[in-house]
Amino acid sequence: MESRIIIYHSDEEEKCKEFVDNENVLILSGNSKDDIWLGKGMYFWDNIGNAKWWNHKQCDRHPDMKYSIAVANVVLDNLLDLTDYDVYMSLDKLWKQICQLCGLNPNVQLGGKLNFLFDTLDFEQKYDLIKVYGKYNNTFNKGFFKFDYSTMKSEPTIGVKCIYSIRSANCIIEKDLIKEGRSMNKEESLTFLQSCMEKVKMASEQDIQFYREVYRLDCVSPTETSDFEFVLPAIDLQCNCEINDEYDLDACDLVSNRTPKMQLNYSFLGTNLLNQQNNDNLPYAA
Numbered sequence: 517m518e519s520r521i522i523i524y525h526s527d528e529e530e531k532c533k534e535f536v537d538n539e540n541v542l543i544l545s546g547n548s549k550d551d552i553w554l555g556k557g558m559y560f561w562d563n564i565g566n567a568k569w570w571n572h573k574q575c576d577r578h579p580d581m582k583y584s585i586a587v588a589n590v591v592l593d594n595l596l597d598l599t600d601y602d603v604y605m606s607l608d609k610l611w612k613q614i615c616q617l618c619g620l621n622p623n624v625q626l627g628g629k630l631n632f633l634f635d636t637l638d639f640e641q642k643y644d645l646i647k648v649y650g651k652y653n654n655t656f657n658k659g660f661f662k663f664d665y666s667t668m669k670s671e672p673t674i675g676v677k678c679i680y681s682i683r684s685a686n687c688i689i690e691k692d693l694i695k696e697g698r699s700m701n702k703e704e705s706l707t708f709l710q711s712c713m714e715k716v717k718m719a720s721e722q723d724i725q726f727y728r729e730v731y732r733l734d735c736v737s738p739t740e741t742s743d744f745e746f747v748l749p750a751i752d753l754q755c756n757c758e759i760n761d762e763y764d765l766d767a768c769d770l771v772s773n774r775t776p777k778m779q780l781n782y783s784f785l786g787t788n789l790l791n792q793q794n795n796d797n798l799p800y801a802a
Contacts, residue, residue: 518591519591520589520590520592520689521589521592522588522589523560523561523587523588523590524563524585524588525543525558525560525561526570526571526574526584527574528581528584529581529582531543533693536586536691536693542557542558544556545558552626553648553650554626554630554646554648554679554681557683558682559679560588560679560680561677561680562677562678562680564585566677567585567694585693586691588688588691589688589689590682590687591687592687593687594642594684594686594687595645595647596642596646596647597647599648607629614632626648630646634683644683645680645681645687646680648679649676651676652676652677655673
């Protein structure tokens with residue numbers, strides 16, 4: 517089964533037109549920071565919102581220039597996926613092997629590593645594009661769901677953005693320019709959400725009672741009945757555990773029956789952390 521995705525690129529208006537009008541043209545990035553990202557290639561965002569955000573930044577930096585957003589439908593069959601942990605670790609093993617063989621310094625930026633692999637080991641024959649996640653710590657985090665940049669716990673976030681770099685135009689099936697005021701199915705989604713807001717604004721007393729009951733079932737009851745099972749960190753994290761009567765293991769303080777008390781001293785990457793009640797940075801429940 518062929519895997520595809522719609523992705524978006526913001527750039528100078530004329531460059532976007534040239535990309536759309538010519539079959540094998542790619543707008544290769546000339547950004548000075550490409551070395552910390554994916555090296556050579558044409559960069560894309562995986563949603564129109566991120567592309568518009570970048571487009572606005574470009575317009576602010578160069579108000580005398582016109583910018584557009586191009587959209588492409590691409591095949592992912594020949595994808596180098598740096599978001600896949602197995603691929604990530606295999607590349608690390610390969611890179612260390614090369615550096616050890618040739619007496620090279622392994623501590624170079626990601627973009628340099630990728631450029632080297634594509635230039636030397638036939639990566640350009642195997643892969644058309646690369647995928648990675650980017651961490652953006654300045655993303656607003658007080659919207660529909662909250663997330664904490666300082667915590668170590670797993671949680672939903674929009675502080676991570678998905679980025680693609682196309683190295684070969686062979687993966688592109690079709691492409692076009694985003695028309696002003698129209699953003700694929702995003703506009704339809706926003707229109708639907710606006711209609712929902714109008715529906716809530718006009719809600720009857722019966723509707724309100726219905727919303728309250730569903731809220732109780734979907735948002736309150738699951739939290740009240742959740743069972744947390746303590747999971748010790750893996751051995752290779754070098755965990756030292758010591759039981760005493762000082763700290764409570766209950767992560768959320770939601771259950772009435774208190775659990776046995778335990779103090780845990782972890783060593784993560786050389787840092788000792790303590791799972792005190794006011795410290796939610798530790799992965800102690802699953």
